[in-house]
Amino acid sequence: MARSKPPSDATQLGSGLPKHPIWRHMPAVLLTVPCGLVFYEAATTLTEQGYASGTPISNAALYPRLLAGVLLALLALQVVSDVRSGPEAAGAEPAAAPDRPGQMAYAALGMVAYVLLLPVLGFLLATPVFVLALLLTLGDRNPVTLAALPLGVTLGCLAVFQGLFNVNLPRGLLGIAVNL
Amino acid sequence: MGIDALIAGWELFGTPLAIAMTIFGCFLGLIIGVMPGLGPLMGIILLLPAVFHLPPVAAMGALIAIFVGGSCGGAVSAIVLRIPGTPIAAATLLDGYPMAQKGRAGEAIGLAISASAVGGIIGGIILIALAPVLADFALRFGPPEYFALTLLGLIAIAVVGREAPLKGFITGVLGLLIATIGTDAISNAQRFTFGHFELSSGFHIVAIVVGLFAVSEVLFQVRGGGLLEAPKVPRVRISLFSLVLLLKHPVNLVRSSAIGTFFGSLPGAGGVISAFSSYAVAKAQARPEDGYGEGAEGGVVATEAANNASAGGTLIPTMALGVPGDASAAVLMSALILFGYFPGPELFEQNLDVAGGMFLAYIFANVALAGLGFLMTPVFLSVLRLRKVHLLPVVVMLSVMGTFALQSSVFDLWSMLGFGALGYFLRLHGYPLAPIVIGVVLGPICESNFRRSLLISRDGLSIFWEREITFTILLVTVLVVLWGLVGKGVSRWLKRQFQRAT
Numbered sequence: 001m002a003r004s005k006p007p008s009d010a011t012q013l014g015s016g017l018p019k020h021p022i023w024r025h026m027p028a029v030l031l032t033v034p035c036g037l038v039f040y041e042a043a044t045t046l047t048e049q050g051y052a053s054g055t056p057i058s059n060a061a062l063y064p065r066l067l068a069g070v071l072l073a074l075l076a077l078q079v080v081s082d083v084r085s086g087p088e089a090a091g092a093e094p095a096a097a098p099d100r101p102g103q104m105a106y107a108a109l110g111m112v113a114y115v116l117l118l119p120v121l122g123f124l125l126a127t128p129v130f131v132l133a134l135l136l137t138l139g140d141r142n143p144v145t146l147a148a149l150p151l152g153v154t155l156g157c158l159a160v161f162q163g164l165f166n167v168n169l170p171r172g173l174l175g176i177a178v179n180l
Numbered sequence: 181m182g183i184d185a186l187i188a189g190w191e192l193f194g195t196p197l198a199i200a201m202t203i204f205g206c207f208l209g210l211i212i213g214v215m216p217g218l219g220p221l222m223g224i225i226l227l228l229p230a231v232f233h234l235p236p237v238a239a240m241g242a243l244i245a246i247f248v249g250g251s252c253g254g255a256v257s258a259i260v261l262r263i264p265g266t267p268i269a270a271a272t273l274l275d276g277y278p279m280a281q282k283g284r285a286g287e288a289i290g291l292a293i294s295a296s297a298v299g300g301i302i303g304g305i306i307l308i309a310l311a312p313v314l315a316d317f318a319l320r321f322g323p324p325e326y327f328a329l330t331l332l333g334l335i336a337i338a339v340v341g342r343e344a345p346l347k348g349f350i351t352g353v354l355g356l357l358i359a360t361i362g363t364d365a366i367s368n369a370q371r372f373t374f375g376h377f378e379l380s381s382g383f384h385i386v387a388i389v390v391g392l393f394a395v396s397e398v399l400f401q402v403r404g405g406g407l408l409e410a411p412k413v414p415r416v417r418i419s420l421f422s423l424v425l426l427l428k429h430p431v432n433l434v435r436s437s438a439i440g441t442f443f444g445s446l447p448g449a450g451g452v453i454s455a456f457s458s459y460a461v462a463k464a465q466a467r468p469e470d471g472y473g474e475g476a477e478g479g480v481v482a483t484e485a486a487n488n489a490s491a492g493g494t495l496i497p498t499m500a501l502g503v504p505g506d507a508s509a510a511v512l513m514s515a516l517i518l519f520g521y522f523p524g525p526e527l528f529e530q531n532l533d534v535a536g537g538m539f540l541a542y543i544f545a546n547v548a549l550a551g552l553g554f555l556m557t558p559v560f561l562s563v564l565r566l567r568k569v570h571l572l573p574v575v576v577m578l579s580v581m582g583t584f585a586l587q588s589s590v591f592d593l594w595s596m597l598g599f600g601a602l603g604y605f606l607r608l609h610g611y612p613l614a615p616i617v618i619g620v621v622l623g624p625i626c627e628s629n630f631r632r633s634l635l636i637s638r639d640g641l642s643i644f645w646e647r648e649i650t651f652t653i654l655l656v657t658v659l660v661v662l663w664g665l666v667g668k669g670v671s672r673w674l675k676r677q678f679q680r681a682t
Contacts, residue, residue: 049370051367064371068357103402138568145570168588
């Protein structure tokens with residue numbers, strides 16, 4: 001009897017987390033960066049401005065430094081707790097099966113591309129293209145919804161945000177806009 | 181004082197726009213609550229950018245109504261599909277789904293809606309009675325008391341009901357740290373802006389919450405798959421006979437509402453704990469032939485009355501003390517602050533009409549809930565047939581355009597995406613996101629009161645244990661921290677007892 005293939009190399013199905021032990025400590029490692037920035041800013045920019053010492057009112061660095069210190073201590077405790085508790089990360093959110101990290105990555109990249117292209121192409125061009133691309137990425141192949149939803153969402157947003165709330169939606173370099 | 185607030189609030193709430201927005205908010209809340217994976221918080225977040233164009237009470241009415249509608253909507257999918265639309269509806273399926281299996285889905289939904297509405301109104305009456313009294317007591321508070329109170333609120337939310345309290349502490353402190361970015365309100369120093377003028381006011385709270393919750397939720401939903409599946413939803417008809425059924429459980433209804441309001445008023449406890457607690461009490465008080473767990477009407481009444489009453493309870497510390505009970509209340513509080521009204525005694529002293537308008541909106545939202553629930557359940561059930569693949573692009577576009585609409589700023593969109601990535605990453609590692617939002621909302625209050633306390637103190641930190649009220653609040657905070665560290669074993673024991681009982 002053939003054995004079922006184990007989950008793909010990068011991701012462990014069911015836990016949503018890659019297998020390598022260092023991955024479990026990534027939040028702790030990454031969250032030390034803002035703490036470092038707090039101490040760096042306090043020692044440089046805030047000191048130059050004269051806001052890193054003096055009374056509690058003038059010392060704007062006092063409270064963030066305190067928080068950064070507390071955060072570092074908590075992160076250290078978390079790493080110790082993770083090491084002691086074994087391989088399963090407590091409370092880690094499981095990715096519901098079937099796990100589709102690739103599809104998710106494409107959707108995330110689509111959002112980044114949309115925000116990048118919105119000021120260039122303008123709302124009216126970028127939005128239907130983005131919604132169509134998102135639908136295709138998510139697996140929709142129904143021609144009716146592929147035609148109707150991008151158009152409907154674009155017009156709906158236009159009506160609500162521009163028509164109702166008077167928001168100036170991005171016109172892009174070509175200056176394409178509809179006056180409602 | 182509660183009556184004075186209602187009279188003053190009627191001028192602001194008694195307008196066609198405010199009433200219409202409250203009904204619309206309730207409708208939207210019900211729809212979002214019905215859909216598994218979304219919930220009242222998501223509804224509030226998605227509507228938040230849009231309501232800033234409305235008068236304050238109309239806007240707060242819409243947001244509060246989403247909170248109310250969303251707290252009830254989850255029961256519909258729990259009863260029909262055995263999938264709670266929201267975590268707070270999880271207890272409802274214990275008896276709601278067996279009722280549906282016996283061909284009583286319509287009665288179960290009608291019972292859930294009417295119990296939610298009555299429970300919400302009882303919670304609202306307690307809110308109106310207690311919030312002004314608590315705010316009046318809080319007039320004695322100075323900076324040290326407020327600092328201690330914000331600390332208690334934040335720590336309670338990080339600890340209570342959490343599997344990993346340490347992670348809750350971490351994200352709470354991260355939220356406080358994020359709140360320090362921008363111009364320091366006390367000294368005018370530019371902090372952590374790195375020369376970018378866009379950061380001089382810090383990150384916009386809406387960009388933070390939309391990113392953390394909406395964007396990360398979309399990514400999780402995509403990753404989870406099942407995007408093209410359309411659930412088979414049976415046709416259900418609701419009859420007014422459910423109201424007669426509700427009247428058979430008056431004691432259960434009032435008791436569960438009181439339990440819900442109590443737990444709702446404790447920061448961090450919220451709807452889930454209140455629903456399960458009231459269910460456990462109702463079951464303990466019931467006769468064996470009531471058949472709890474096999475489709476007992478009392479089970480649905482207990483859980484639904486409690487979880488909507490807890491929404492009223494959550495608003496008590498939020499409005500009276502400025503300490504939000506959960507993430508939804510934190511977003512409501514930040515909306516109120518963005519409108520220029522600060523929750524706490526100041527709200528009741530200087531803006532009694534706004535506080536009263538919010539009370540009225542809360543009560544009216546529960547009345548609207550009953551009406552909409554009975555009339556439009558077929559619409560909510562049809563929403564359940566929507567495929568995720570068609571829903572997610574709409575959520576993404578509402579998030580993006582809603583965030584952009586705040587200040588017509590592309591920088592806000594990048595902030596939203598950044599916080600979306602952070603939220604996804606933290607959720608993947610089991611870090612709760614609610615404490616970040618609470619930290620960001622409470623951050624400026626916490627910092628200003630901490631620094632003012634040190635200024636008025638002649639002996640540094642000693643001011644925090646020399647004053648009786650501050651000392652008491654900090655003592656409770658220490659107990660909450662200890663609960664977080666040792667309470668896991670106790671809660672495991674309680675869970676075992678509950679499972680044995682059910």
